[in-house]
Amino acid sequence: MGLTLTHFVVLGAVLFCIGLYGALTKRNAIAILMSIEIMLNAVNITLIAFSFFNHVKPYSNLLTGQIFAIFIITVAAAEAALALAMIIAIYRKRQTVDVGEIDMLKW
Amino acid sequence: MDLASLIFWIIAVVLVAAALVVVGQRNIVHSALALVVVFAMASGIFLLLNAEFIAIVQILIYAGAVTILILFALMLTRIAGQRVTNPNARPLAMAVALVVSALVGLGIIFAATVSQFAQSAPAAQLLQGTVCSLPSNNVIAIGQLLYSPSCYSYVLPFEIATVVLLVAIVGAIVISREEE
CATH class of the missing domain: 1.20.120.1200 (NADH-ubiquinone/plastoquinone oxidoreductase chain 6, subunit NuoJ)
Structure with a gap:
């Protein structure tokens, strides 16, 4: 039994919903950020698997899935830096990183 | 195996x-x-x-x-x-989150394995620009796809990504700076 696209897509789906569960249940903002990084990694696995199993001729040379994964990694790095800066700034003002207590914008 | x-x-x-x-x-x-x-x-x-x-x-x-x-x-x-x-959330909220993420995961797995969309779709013929023959070396191929000025490449998205990174760096410094 060789490896097929389904193996990698199902692995990505499992990883994605583990990350989704973490992002929904965690109260600490940094833990939510970690769960979101897991979700982004799951999407990267799916994209690179699609790139690997694409055999349609002019497109399979272009490695589009891998290029997309590179851009996702770029944006994820920027997002992590910004989110952690915001968390530290909020912690300095409010002495908390609990997302249940950060409700200044709540109506 | x-x-x-x-x-x-x-x-x-x-x-x-x-x-x-x-x-x-x-x-x-x-x-x-x-x-x-x-x-x-x-x-x-x-x-x-x-x-x-x-x-x-x-x-x-x-x-x-x-x-x-x-x-x-x-x-x-x-x-x-x-x-x-x-700290973890309340048990009811955790159960709801478990059900939601399990449903999302089962939906993705269903769509990827047994649904009709899992069958291979015909490829569209939309490719524009000249496609250079890419080398089999993965790193060289990705470099050519990211930077090449004459062939089909992702130069413009790449430049936009650099601007995004610059804005993120400046923004992170501005946000986390101590105010005097």
């Missing part, structure tokens, strides 16, 4: 187990350390899929930079005297 399948299953089991540790662990420092394992195993999956460049980038950026950034943020936001900085 051939060697690639064996490696895939080992990596997949460790990957999912480490992700469960990240989500389930109450001590957030342990979660952050398990996150390193998740990133390293995902890098192994990328190597299995012939994506050497992204595997290296994954190690450098995720396992190196992002994890260190998260650990620094943990050190700077540790509340004194509180061992468990990662």
Whole structure:
């Protein structure tokens, strides 16, 4: 039994919903950020698997899935830096990183 | 079972187990350390899929930079005297979240395996621009696809990504700066 696209897509789906569960249940903002990084990694696995199993001729040379994964990694790095800066700034003002207590914008 | 399948299953089991540790662990420092394992195993999956460049980038950026950034943020936001900085939510909310994420996962798996959309779709003929013959070396091929000025490449998105990174750096400095 060789490896097929389904193996990698199902692995990505499992990883994605583990990350989704973490992002929904965690109260600490940094833990939510970690769960979101897991979700982004799951999407990267799916994209690179699609790139690997694409055999349609002019497109399979272009490695589009891998290029997309590179851009996702770029944006994820920027997002992590910004989110952690915001968390530290909020912690300095409010002495908390609990997302249940950060409700200044709540109506 | 051939060697690639064996490696895939080992990596997949460790990957999912480490992700469960990240989500389930109450001590957030342990979660952050398990996150390193998740990133390293995902890098192994990328190597299995012939994506050497992204595997290296994954190690450098995720396992190196992002994890260190998260650990620094943990050190700077540790509340004194509180061992468990990662409290779980109420049981009902956790059950609802479990059901929601299980439904999302089952939907994705259904769409990818048994639904009619899982059959291969015909390829559209929309490719514009000249496609150069790409070398079989993954790193060289990705470099040509990102930078090449004359062939089909992603120069413009690449430049936009650099601007995004610059804005993120400046924004992070401005946001986290101490006000006098």
